[in-house]
Structures are given as C-alpha cells and as structure tokens.
Amino acid sequence: MLIILQWAVGLGTVIKKNMKKQTILNNLAMKSSATVASSPDIFLTNKGFSEISFKVANYAVTGRGLLVAIINDLYEVLKSLNKGNKYVIITRFEYADGSVKSLHNSVRVALNDLFVSLFFHFLIDVLSLKSNNYSLESSPIVKITFNFIWLNDTNKIPDHKWQDLNRSFALSSEVILMKIGNYNLSLPANNRYPTWRSTVTESDTALVVRVENIQKQHVLLVWNKETNIIELSGFAHTFVDNLQTDGHLRRTFSDGTIFYIKDGKIVLKTKAIKTSFMKPLEVPKDKEGNELPVGLFNGATLDIETVLKAGKHVPYLFSFYDGANRYSFFENEGKNLFKTMLNSRYRGRTVYAHNLSRFDIIFLFKTIGSLLNEGYKISVLKKEDKIISITIVKGKNTCLVLKDSLLLLPSSLDKLAKNFKLEVGKLVEPVYTGVGNEEYKSDSLEHYSKAIERIEDFTEWKNKIQVYCEQDCIALYDILHSFHHLVKCKWNIDITNYSTIPSLAFAIYRMHHMPEDTIPLTKGKVFDFLKQSYTGGSTEMYKPNAIDKTLYCYDVNSLYPAVMSRSLYPCGNMFQYEGDISILENYWIGETKVETKKDLYQPFLQIHHKTKSGMRTVAPNGKFSMVINSEEALNAKNSGHYSIDLANSKGYYFEKQESLFYNYVSEMYALRKEYPKSDPMNLIAKLLLNSLYGRFGMAPQTVESSFMKGDDLTTLAAKEGIKVDYQEVDKDLFFVEVDDGKIKGSQNVSLSLASAVTAHARVFMSQFKNNPNYNLYYTDTDSIFIDKPLSDAWVNDELGFMKLEYKLKDAVV
Numbered sequence: 159m160l161i162i163l164q165w166a167v168g169l170g171t172v173i174k175k176n177m178k179k180q181t182i183l184n185n186l187a188m189k190s191s192a193t194v195a196s197s198p199d200i201f202l203t204n205k206g207f208s209e210i211s212f213k214v215a216n217y218a219v220t221g222r223g224l225l226v227a228i229i230n231d232l233y234e235v236l237k238s239l240n241k242g243n244k245y246v247i248i249t250r251f252e253y254a255d256g257s258v259k260s261l262h263n264s265v266r267v268a269l270n271d272l273f274v275s276l277f278f279h280f281l282i283d284v285l286s287l288k289s290n291n292y293s294l295e296s297s298p299i300v301k302i303t304f305n306f307i308w309l310n311d312t313n314k315i316p317d318h319k320w321q322d323l324n325r326s327f328a329l330s331s332e333v334i335l336m337k338i339g340n341y342n343l344s345l346p347a348n349n350r351y352p353t354w355r356s357t358v359t360e361s362d363t364a365l366v367v368r369v370e371n372i373q374k375q376h377v378l379l380v381w382n383k384e385t386n387i388i389e390l391s392g393f394a395h396t397f398v399d400n401l402q403t404d405g406h407l408r409r410t411f412s413d414g415t416i417f418y419i420k421d422g423k424i425v426l427k428t429k430a431i432k433t434s435f436m437k438p439l440e441v442p443k444d445k446e447g448n449e450l451p452v453g454l455f456n457g458a459t460l461d462i463e464t465v466l467k468a469g470k471h472v473p474y475l476f477s478f479y480d481g482a483n484r485y486s487f488f489e490n491e492g493k494n495l496f497k498t499m500l501n502s503r504y505r506g507r508t509v510y511a512h513n514l515s516r517f518d519i520i521f522l523f524k525t526i527g528s529l530l531n532e533g534y535k536i537s538v539l540k541k542e543d544k545i546i547s548i549t550i551v552k553g554k555n556t557c558l559v560l561k562d563s564l565l566l567l568p569s570s571l572d573k574l575a576k577n578f579k580l581e582v583g584k585l586v587e588p589v590y591t592g593v594g595n596e597e598y599k600s601d602s603l604e605h606y607s608k609a610i611e612r613i614e615d616f617t618e619w620k621n622k623i624q625v626y627c628e629q630d631c632i633a634l635y636d637i638l639h640s641f642h643h644l645v646k647c648k649w650n651i652d653i654t655n656y657s658t659i660p661s662l663a664f665a666i667y668r669m670h671h672m673p674e675d676t677i678p679l680t681k682g683k684v685f686d687f688l689k690q691s692y693t694g695g696s697t698e699m700y701k702p703n704a705i706d707k708t709l710y711c712y713d714v715n716s717l718y719p720a721v722m723s724r725s726l727y728p729c730g731n732m733f734q735y736e737g738d739i740s741i742l743e744n745y746w747i748g749e750t751k752v753e754t755k756k757d758l759y760q761p762f763l764q765i766h767h768k769t770k771s772g773m774r775t776v777a778p779n780g781k782f783s784m785v786i787n788s789e790e791a792l793n794a795k796n797s798g799h800y801s802i803d804l805a806n807s808k809g810y811y812f813e814k815q816e817s818l819f820y821n822y823v824s825e826m827y828a829l830r831k832e833y834p835k836s837d838p839m840n841l842i843a844k845l846l847l848n849s850l851y852g853r854f855g856m857a858p859q860t861v862e863s864s865f866m867k868g869d870d871l872t873t874l875a876a877k878e879g880i881k882v883d884y885q886e887v888d889k890d891l892f893f894v895e896v897d898d899g900k901i902k903g904s905q906n907v908s909l910s911l912a913s914a915v916t917a918h919a920r921v922f923m924s925q926f927k928n929n930p931n932y933n934l935y936y937t938d939t940d941s942i943f944i945d946k947p948l949s950d951a952w953v954n955d956e957l958g959f960m961k962l963e964y965k966l967k968d969a970v971v
Contacts, residue, residue, distance in 0.1 A: 196227075198235060207248070207305035210235055214300055225281060228302050229274050236269055241308035243269035244320050249281060252301035261285070266320050285342070334424055338395060338415050347422045349399040349407060351381055351388075406741060418741060426737035428811070431684070433731045436677040436908060439668035441650065452652045455481075455642040458509045459563075460495065461630040462518050463623060466600040473521040474598055475623060479631035480504065481639070486624045492525045500550070500557055507558060508654040512571050512634055514562035515545040522560075526550070527865040527887045538863040539657070540895070546657045563634060565658040567641065568845070571634060578637045578838045585629050586611050588622040644839055660853040663846045671822040676729045680909040684732065684810060685858065690785035691747050692855055692913040693764050693775050695939025696920055700760060704935055704969040709943045711964040712953075714922070717940035719827065719847050720958030721918035722819035725789075728910050730813025739788075739811060740804040746788045747910060748809025753781045753801045760927040760934065762920065763794055785809065787917035793924060812910065823847065827957055855912025858901045866894050922958075936971045943971060 196216035202208045212228045219227055236245065249261040262284050267277060334347045351367050352358050359366040365381040378391040386398050395412045402408055407419040414430035442450040463475040476495040477486045487494040499509060511518040526536060526548060534557070539546040548560040567574055575583025589606070590598045592614035603610070613619040642653045649666050656662040680688055714720065728745035739746050754761055761777040765784045768774075786794075786802075788811075794800040829843035866874070868890045875882045881897040919939070926934060932946040941963070952960045 196231060198231065200235065202239075207307055209303060209305050211252075211301050211303040214302065222282070225302075226274070226278055229278050229281075232277075232304055233269070233274050236306075239308070242310060244309040244315070245269060246307045246309075247277075248305045249284075250303045250305065251299050252303060254298040254300050258303070268320050334417075334419065334422065336409075336415075336417055336424070337427075338411055339413060341393075343390075343393065345409075347407070347419045347424075349401065351379060354379060404741065418737070424737065425805075426735060426739065426741055428733045428735040431732050431734055431810075434679045434681075435675045436668070436672065436679055436906060438672050438674055439665055441669060449650065452646040452650055455639045455654070456507055457481075457635070457638055457642070457654055458499070458504065458507050459631040459634040459638070460499075460509055460511050460518070461627050461634070462492075462511070462521055463627050464521070465598060466602070466605055468601065471517075471520070472597075475627050477624070477627040477631050478509075479628065479635050480507075481635055484628045484631065486628060488620075492522055496525055496529070504558065506556055509558060509560050510563040510634060510638060511560070512562070512630075513564045514560060515565065516562075519545050519548075523893060524888050524891070526560075527891045527893065530865055530867070530891070536865050538865075538893075540861070540863045541859065559654075561654075561657050563638060566653065566656070566662065567637065568659065569841075571630060571637075574637050575633050577836075577841045578640050579836070580633055580636055582629065583633050585626050587626055588613050588619050590614075590616060590619040590623070592616055592619070640838060641842065644842060648839075659845050660849045660856075663850040664853040666846065667819075667822050667850055671819075671825075673816070673818070676816065677818065677908050677911065678729060678732050678812070679905065680907060681858075681905050685905070685907070685909055687749075687785065687809065688747055688909045688913055689857075690749075690766065691787055692909060692916065693766060694916055696762065696764055696775075696777065696923065697938040698760070698777070699936050699971065701933060701935040702971050704943075704945070704966065704971060706968065707945055709935060709945060709964075709966040709969055709971070710947050710962060711943050711966060712941060712948060712960040713963050714940040715955065715959055715961055716827075716847060716957050717919050717922065718851050718915055719819075719823045721922060722851060722915055723823035723827075723957065724820075725817075725914075725918045726815035727818045727914050728812035729816050729818065732910075733811050733813070734809075735811055736808040738805040739807045739809075742811060744788075744811040744813070745815045745914070746807075746809060746811035747785065747913060748788075748807040748811075749783060749785045750791065750807040751781065751783050751803040752786070752794075754779050755799055755801075758799050758928070761799075762924040762927050763790065763800065764920070787914055789914070790917040790921055793921045797924070797928075799928060810910075818911070819850070822850065823957075851912055851915040854908045854915075856907050858905050858907075859903060860899055860901055861895050861897045862902055863893070863895050866892055868892065 196212060199211040199213075200209075210232060212231060214224065217224050217227055245267050246264045247267055248264050250258050251261065252258045261281065265280070267273060333344050336343045336345060346354055351365060354367050358368075363383050365383065367379040367381075378389075380389045380391075382388075386400070387396050388398065389396050395415075397409055397411045400408045400410070405420055406425065409417045409419060416428045417424050418426040418428075442452075444450055458478065458480045460476065460478045462473050462477075464471040464473045466472075473490050473492070475486060475488055476492045477484065478495055478498055479485075485495075485498050487498075489495075499507075529536060529550060533552055535551045537549040537551065539548075544565070545562065546565065547562075549556060550558040550560075569577070572584040586609055587606075588611045589600075589603065591603075591612045595616050598616075598619075603612075611622070613622065638653070645651055645653050645662070649670060651662070651665055651669065653662060656665055726745070728747070733744075735746065735748070739748055752763060754763075758779055761779055763784065763786065764775055764777040765782065766773050767776045767778070791802050791804070795802050826843045826847035830840055830847065833840040833843070835841075865887070871882075871884060871892050871894055874880070874894070874896065879898060882894065883897075884892045884894045887893050923937065923940070923942075926937065926942045926944070932944040934942060934944055936943040943966075947962075948960055953962060955961065
C-alpha cells in the first residue's frame, strides 16, 4: 500500500527572502532593548507576514540554550508590540551560505505565560524529526528568523483552542528518539499501535492508525499484519517490531538499523554494515573442468661471499645456479651476476637467496638500482624492514623476480639440508689466511662461530671458496625444488607464487579449506578499530628469584593451532553496535570500561599503551577502557577478577560463529604425526600449522618503494600529502619509500579472526594466572614457569596440552 503524507509546501525547503518590509519605529526598538538580551532586526508590515530576526553571533550560548534565549527574546519583543496575544508564526534558520530553511508550517500560538516553554519544546520536537542538517550543534546557523501575523482584538477564540503547540505522541513518557541515518525519529517505545492516537481502521490484513504529529498534521501508520511491516507516511524507511522472549522489543528498520527496547529505553542499537567476504582460491582447471597440475620448479638460486673489513661486510664472490649450470664471479658489485641472470633464457625466473632481505640485498642494491639506466623498471615489495620481493621488468616482460627463501623456510641452510635429506649439504667454509691478496681476507677471524678451514695457498683457497659458494646455491636449489615438489603433489600449489610461509599457508587454506561467503574482510575504519584488540601474546615476569627452588617449565603444544582447532570464530555479516551487547549471544569485539579488583596480582587483560618510548603492551590494574573480544571479556568477568561494563559498549558484532580452522589444523597435525621429524614433510606441516593465523591480521601497505634519480626525488618530495624517505645508493641514485596514505594492492585480510585467535590463546593461558595451586614465576605467549608440577591431566604430547621442557634448580629467571 502506498501512503502519502500531505506535508505543507515549504517544509525543509530553501526559501529566498522576497517580501516588502516596513521598519518599525525607533522608539519601539528602544523600548524592547531594555528586556531583550540581543537587539533583533524587526520589520513590520500590515500585509502578509512581519519578521523578527536574531543573529546567533550575538548570543554567548549554543544548542538548546541558544534556542531558549532567542524564544525568550521573541516573547519580550512580541509583548512590546501590543498587538494582542494571538499570533501565527513560521520559524526559519539562515545559514552561513545565505540559504534559509523553514522548520515548520505556520502554527497558531497564544502569547501567554506558557508560550516560551511550549514553543521551545515544539521546536525541539520539530528538529528531532529532521535530518542532522538542521542540527543546532553541527550546522553553521547564523540567524534565526520568525515570520508572524497578529490577530486583532476582535478575535474571540479562546487561547486553548487557538494554541497549536500541544504535542501529541511526541510528549508520551514512552517516546524515544531514534536516529536513522541522517534522520531523527520520535516513536513510542511499544508495539501497541492503536494507542498511538486518533482514528483506527482495521481489517484482517491491516491496521491503519491516523496519528497527529507534533505539527498537528496527520501521519498515517499502516501495519501489514501478514508481513508485520509498518509504514509511516512521510518517512522513507519501513520497520518491523518483534517482541522477544527476553522481554526486549526489537524494532528493525528497512535500512538495517535495529533498536532493542526495554522499559521505555533503547538498550542496544545496531546497524548492518556492508560486508565483503574473502574469496576462496580456485583450483586451476582446463576447459573440460579437469584439475591442471602445477608445472616444474621455475627457480634459481644465488649466494654471496664476503669478508669483514673495519666491521663492515665487503662482497667479493657472487654465484648463481639455474638447476643445471653454475656461474661464479669474483667481483664486488655483482654486475656480471645480473648480466647473466637477465639473459632472455631466464625470463620469468624466480631467483632465491637465503636471507636476501637482511643480508644479500645490501650488496645487490646498487647494481639493481643502476638497471634504471638500461631501461628496466624495478618494483620493490617491502614490508616493515624486510624486502619481500624485487621484480625487474623491461617492456611488457618480467625478466626476473628476486625472493628470500628464508621467509619461506625459516631455518638455517645447514639444518634445511639435513631436513630435506640432501646427499651433499652445506660445506665447511674455506678461509684465506695466506700472505697477500688482502682484499680476500677479513681483519679478524673472531666473528666466526662455526667450523672453518684455514687455507694459506691463494689458488687452492680460490678454487675451494668457489666450490663452497656454488654448493650453497646447489643445496638451496635442491631444497626449494624438493619443497616445490612436495607442495605441488599435496596441494597443487606453486611455491614460486608466494614469498612467505604465511602467504603459502593462506593459499592452501583458501584453496582447500575456506568456506565461501563466510569470512568478512576488515578494511578502513573497521580495521583501525579492531586493531586495538589485536595485542598478541602476554609476557610477564612475576618472581625473578627462584634460588632454593625447583621450577617446572612447561610449553603448550602448538597453542595457536590448538585454539584455532577447538574454538568458534566470528564470521558472516558485520554489524556496528552501541549499548548493552550482552543481550545478544553473537561474537563481538567492542570498546568497554574495565575495572580490576583492587591490587590484582596477575592481571591478564592487556592493552596497547602509548609511552614516551613508543607503544607498549601492558596488563594494567585499576580502571581503564579497552577494545576486547567477547570471549575474553566473558572469561575475565567469570573469573571474578574483573568487572566489565557491557551496558555501555560500542564496536562490532558478527552474524555467526563457526569452526573455521578445524579441518586445516587437523590435516597439518595429521601430517606431522604421519611423518617422522627426519622427513621434510614433517617440517613443512609444522611451518604451515603455525603460520596461518597471522596472515589474517596483516596490516595494510601504504608505502611504495622504488629506485629513482635525484630530479625525480626532488619533484616527488615537493608534492603535498605524501611522506618521503630515502637512502642514497649511488651518485644520482636513490632508494625511495613513499607513503601517500593510500592502501596498495588488495586488503585481503580479516583482522577479526587474527584478533580472536590471540584472544582465545590468552584465555587459555589466563587459567595459570592467580592460581592458588602454585606460584607463577614467569609466563609468555605459550609457556609457564611454576614451582610445582602440573597434574597428569594437563601433560600430554597431543595438540593443546602441556609438555615439560625443563626443570630448573636455583634459578634466576
């Protein structure tokens, strides 16, 4: 049913002044100035509406106080006119841009002792029904004008019949103000629609209530009994009321805003926000739908040898291996290395160096940057202080991609060679100690913490160091080739497409375990808010002195995978909320006030706290506000150590909770149990098991890194709205980092999941704090040092149980 409300012309429209005015006599202005706080502009006319205008700048008060002051002044001026006590008035707001808006249609008012109170409340109710554009607090109003007509003394209508200011349902004790988008709506806090005033028409399918609004205009309320949908004429959104079993009235508007009402008050307000979901990674298939296998390993490796001169590493040997051919160059810049690698036969190859981002890249930067002069375009992906990858492009062709294999396999090359069962692994490093050829000798050998072979004969040494460097390349290649083969056969994924072990784990999860349209993406303001709840593990020292004591040091077996496997996680559509979130059973992350019991010895709710030396993670005592996960809040409240004000919380809640990681964790843990520790698949499963959760909380990247020349840097630095940092690589060559505040690439993250994982882990570890069964000396993310052994029920080799790592006697922790 289409309902149309007959609002009068002019309501909420912009009016241009176009009326003939006659200035009131000066003696009248002088007469009124004795009682009026601010001299108004007064224009009288015998035909049509006269006008009184009050400049907002002349008043020291704002908001409702301003309205009261101006109405008081209006009352005094109208009395001084001696035109009787019956008026017809229109109120208008004038704005800084010169536009004028009418607040209401003409209303009849009686100039008596109730005028100021009734007219004030009338205008407040009018404003409550309008958008925030009319707000006294937020809009730039410069003048409030009253247009009026007076009736002569021959009018014998009684005051109470002349008065239009008697409010209808907007004065009810049950009326509540509801903000719907940019609009304010006052409605009764019940679903007894026939009591909302005036005429009722009812049938089997509908109820129509004719209501007088605060301007004595008729508003039709139509209740469709079949759909339970309610329409209010003149208001854009419909709503539905449902009385819940817990006594709350749930009022849902068509724009997604929901109010939970009880005892005449709004207990909780929620609003659905537009939610996008993380997309699964599709399994590659041919036209017939058959799964396409991943191709051969398209990688290569490089290594660099250096000597230590005056505390600084100086390169002298660069080696490269493509899986069949090995190349070595005794030089100090790597120019011949890149000349070889940029040969067209290696086009599109991914070249790995073990510890590229922290070591090898230092010696390659200058040579890489100089490729600008040869027409190459260099794209650098840098995350915090790590170079993730460097892509070298010429024209439309990707010539080379450099990556750090340590970010994929975070272990030493020597250990990896053993894990992957190489016949020949890392060799003993030959070190030149002879006479002459000083450029190949370190100032000292004290920096070596491993076994070395001292060689005095330069020729012998040179041959051996070349073999040593090339063998490092061969060993790394063989490891990566085996890694590629195992991952390809198990999950049909190409490791060269991923730069880090978390990104590889993320790809496996998305391709084989992630449900569709379930995991919400968190961006912008939502990400920034949720970030406050993502505080990681807890590390605390309570008793450093354990002399004459025995300490039992326990670690949790894979804490994060354990809680990922056992817990339910927030997912589905997201909703913003404000109020008592405890009336819902949904998972939420919100800001709330917290108070510990007095002098809590081992507080366990932690926050990020800004100090002079930067941000610190602390678990405070006393009263404070924090952004917290619902599971952690419930755990703290049930512990008896905290009181948490959930009635005045604000944040985000989620449509549902699901076990999102059980299958992924189960698969990886089963692989660890299936293969012995000596098998590379055991190591791969271990790395993948522990590396997934953090990828969901990856911070957005706003910094772009590149090489450029001095003139380009000068031009860039002069631009507004960007932050520039740089380091000089060579003459007229700079490595530049530009932060323009704009997110680079897709923000494919769900911080709510990462935050929830760490929250569940902290909940698990909190049971060892303030525990009367033992003294807790030290704890970190997944370990405890206590002075008594745990019961056997806690200790087990399975996922999520404790294992005894050490027994310490007479320790200082």
